[in-house]
Amino acid sequence: xxxxxxxxxxxxxxxxxxxxxxxxxxxxxxxxxxxxxxxxxxxxxxxxxxxxxxxxxxxxxxxxxxxxxxxxxxxxxxxxxxxxxxxxxxxxxxxxxxxxxxxxxxxxxxxxxxxxxxxxxxxxxxxxxxxxxxxxxxxxxxxxxxxxxxxxxxxxxxxxxxxxxxxxxxxxxxxxxxxxxxxxxxxxxxxxxxxxxxxxxxxxxxxxxx
Amino acid sequence: xxxxxxxxxxxxxxxxxxxxxxxxxxxxxxxxxxxxxxxxxxxxxxxxxxxxxxxxxxxxxxxxxxxxxxxxxxxxxxxxxxxxxxxxxxxxxxxxxxxxxxxxxxxxxxxxxxxxxxxxxxxxxxxxxxxxxxxxxxxxxxxxxxxxxxxxxxxxxxxxxxxxxxxxxxxxxxxxxxxxxxxxxxxxxxxxxxxxxxxxxxxxxxxxxx
Numbered sequence: 001x002x003x004x005x006x007x008x009x010x011x012x013x014x015x016x017x018x019x020x021x022x023x024x025x026x027x028x029x030x031x032x033x034x035x036x037x038x039x040x041x042x043x044x045x046x047x048x049x050x051x052x053x054x055x056x057x058x059x060x061x062x063x064x065x066x067x068x069x070x071x072x073x074x075x076x077x078x079x080x081x082x083x084x085x086x087x088x089x090x091x092x093x094x095x096x097x098x099x100x101x102x103x104x105x106x107x108x109x110x111x112x113x114x115x116x117x118x119x120x121x122x123x124x125x126x127x128x129x130x131x132x133x134x135x136x137x138x139x140x141x142x143x144x145x146x147x148x149x150x151x152x153x154x155x156x157x158x159x160x161x162x163x164x165x166x167x168x169x170x171x172x173x174x175x176x177x178x179x180x181x182x183x184x185x186x187x188x189x190x191x192x193x194x195x196x197x198x199x200x201x202x203x204x205x206x207x208x209x210x
Numbered sequence: 211x212x213x214x215x216x217x218x219x220x221x222x223x224x225x226x227x228x229x230x231x232x233x234x235x236x237x238x239x240x241x242x243x244x245x246x247x248x249x250x251x252x253x254x255x256x257x258x259x260x261x262x263x264x265x266x267x268x269x270x271x272x273x274x275x276x277x278x279x280x281x282x283x284x285x286x287x288x289x290x291x292x293x294x295x296x297x298x299x300x301x302x303x304x305x306x307x308x309x310x311x312x313x314x315x316x317x318x319x320x321x322x323x324x325x326x327x328x329x330x331x332x333x334x335x336x337x338x339x340x341x342x343x344x345x346x347x348x349x350x351x352x353x354x355x356x357x358x359x360x361x362x363x364x365x366x367x368x369x370x371x372x373x374x375x376x377x378x379x380x381x382x383x384x385x386x387x388x389x390x391x392x393x394x395x396x397x398x399x400x401x402x403x404x405x406x407x408x409x410x411x412x413x414x415x416x417x418x419x420x
Contacts, residue, residue, distance in 0.1 A: 005390050012415065013376065013402060014390035015225040031397060093237060166223065168378060170405050170414050172390070174397030180224035180382070181391060187241060187384030195380050199404030202412040204223065206381050 002135055003142045003162035004069075007061025008150055009179070009199070010167045012036035016176035017149040027090075033172045034066075038201035051198035057165060065132040066141025069127075070099045071151035075103045075120065082109050089120065102130045104151060125143045127154050149177040156179040156183050164190075164206040212354045214279075216362055217271025219389070220245035220411070226386035227359040234287045235334075242270035244381045248411035259341055261408035267375060275346040276313045276351025281361035286314045292319050299330065301318065310347040312340045314361060337364050343365045358371075359387040366393050374400075374419050377411040 011017050012035060041047035042058040048105065050058075069142025072079075075089045089095070089112075097116040109122040123130040134143045143154055155161050179184065186206075193205040221227050222245060229239025236243065251257035252268040260268075282289075285299045300303070304326040312331050318333040333340040346355045354363055365371050390396065396416075403415040 013378075013416070014393070014396060016391075045312060113246070113395065168223075168412065170402035172396040172400055172402060172416065174394040177394065178391060181226075181388060183224070184384040186224060186382040190382055192380035194409035195378070195407060197405060197412070198407065199406065202378065202405050202407070206223070206382065 002066065002138045002140065003144055004131065004155065004160055005061070005142050006145045006147075006161055006164040008058055008165060008167055009147070009168055010039065010154065010169050011179050012171045012173045012176070013168070013170060014172050014174065015069060015178050015181055016173045016179040017147075017179040018079075019173050020110065020175045020177075022073075023161050027073075027077065029173075029176055031171075031173050032176065037167055038169060041132065041200070044159075046074065051200070053196055053203065054198050056200055057167070057201075057203050061144065061165065064142050065099065065101055065144045066138030067126055068097050068144045068146050069151075070103055071133050072105045073148050074146050075105075075149075083105050085110070085112070088112060094118070096112050096119075097165055098154050100127035100134070101136050101146075102137075115166075120136055122180040127151070127158065127160070131155075131160060149179055153179070153183065156180075156186065159185055159208065166204050166206060168204070169201050170199075212276065212348045212350065213353055214365065214370055215271075215275070215352050216250055216355045216357075216374040218375060218377055219357070219362065220249065220413065221389050222290065222379060222381045222383045222386070223389055224382050225385045225388050226390040227362075228359075228387040229383050230385045230387075231285075232244070232411055237283075237287065239383075239386055241381075241383050242386065243358055244383075245379055248377060248379060248408065250403050251410070260384050261410070262410055263406055263413065264408050267377070267413050271354065271375065274352050275354045276309055276348030278307050278309065278354045278356050279340050279344050279361075280311065280313055280327070280356035281358050282313055282315045285315075285355050291317050295320070295322075298322060299311075300322065300407075303326075304331075309342070309354075309411040312347075313342055325372065337361070337368065341365075341370060359389055362389070363393065366390075366396065370397055376414050376416060377407075378414070379411050380409075382387055399400050 019032035022029040031047040094116040095118040112120040229242035251260040307330040308327040322330040392407045
């Protein structure tokens with residue numbers, strides 16, 4: 001069965017995956033962009049000179065993926081009812097997915113077919129329903145869980161994530177969206193691989209015990 | 211002026227510096243000993259074969275220290291009034307400090323002189339008072355803040371820690387004593403050095419901005 005994978009999830013030393021006070025102009029929250037310095041330095045994001053370990057971790061997140069799941073905030077900043085079909089998310093005319101993307105929302109909307117093979121499907125049935133739809137779309141390939149923090153916590157709390165790649169960065173945010181704390185089942189149901197990384201990020205893969 | 215330093219403070223991926231349900235037999239809490247595998251592998255603790263980066267980080271915590279501050283739980287498991295002077299802490303007849311140690315407590319007690327140059331002083335005046343007494347005892351040397359988690363949080367919240375060496379370990383505890391989250395001043399007042407480490411621990415030094 002295809003696995004549900006999280007990749008390149010950056011977290012501060014004090015445990016936050018996004019800063020506080022998110023706005024349209026600061027979707028990562030106050031200070032939150034600091035979390036992604038290592039990622040933006042990779043060639044995937046047009047950077048140069050990222051250490052090979054960072055490049056390899058970034059690349060692996062795009063390999064073998066047949067569908068993506070994301071929370072609504074990852075699609076765009078609009079809350080509540082969809083005002084019209086004009087707003088097509090902040091991923092541009094040709095989103096970088098090139099496969100079906102399942103957006104969790106409480107408000108139904110027709111699928112949105114973009115250029116380059118990405119179709120956004122809006123799922124109102126909850127995280128299990130989205131996972132089921134993504135599995136059917138992905139076939140033999142895996143599913144990437146894109147975020148945000150609250151969505152990842154929900155899937156972790158239900159024990160549905162198979163592999164979580166964490167990138168710990170030397171940043172302190174003080175407050176924000178707490179990623180892992182307080183998810184009790186992590187201790188029993190998941191195991192951690194060794195730490196690897198560069199001076200900019202420590203990588204670790206947290207896998208569900210089989 | 212002498213600096214207040216924290217060393218070899220191990221923290222889980224989900225942000226805990228000790229497990230839940232601490233007892234006399236499990237002073238680190240449930241699962242908490244997993245946090246200290248990298249430390250116990252160093253020669254300081256009789257281990258063999260720890261990577262040099264781990265050895266070096268462990269050694270540096272004992273260099274240039276003239277006094278230690280610790281919370282009462284680090285001295286021993288007794289709570290409330292001291293029953294008698296028989297219990298001399300769980301550090302043995304010759305504690306590994308060899309300098310004055312200031313124990314935070316709400317209950318006064320006469321100083322306890324041990325073999326090898328360690329004297330335990332029991333401070334009832336709070337964390338600032340303990341720091342002042344430790345500064346006088348340390349002279350030109352630095353002060354090591356030994357723990358536990360609650361004591362370190364108190365000193366961080368007051369902005370009194372100069373250098374905090376964190377050892378992030380690939381362990382998940384699910385719940386326990388949260389170390390860094392929610393201390394807002396960390397974002398503005400502290401800066402992080404680069405990440406270094408072995409597969410068993412990632413080291414980072416968090417320093418107060420000057």
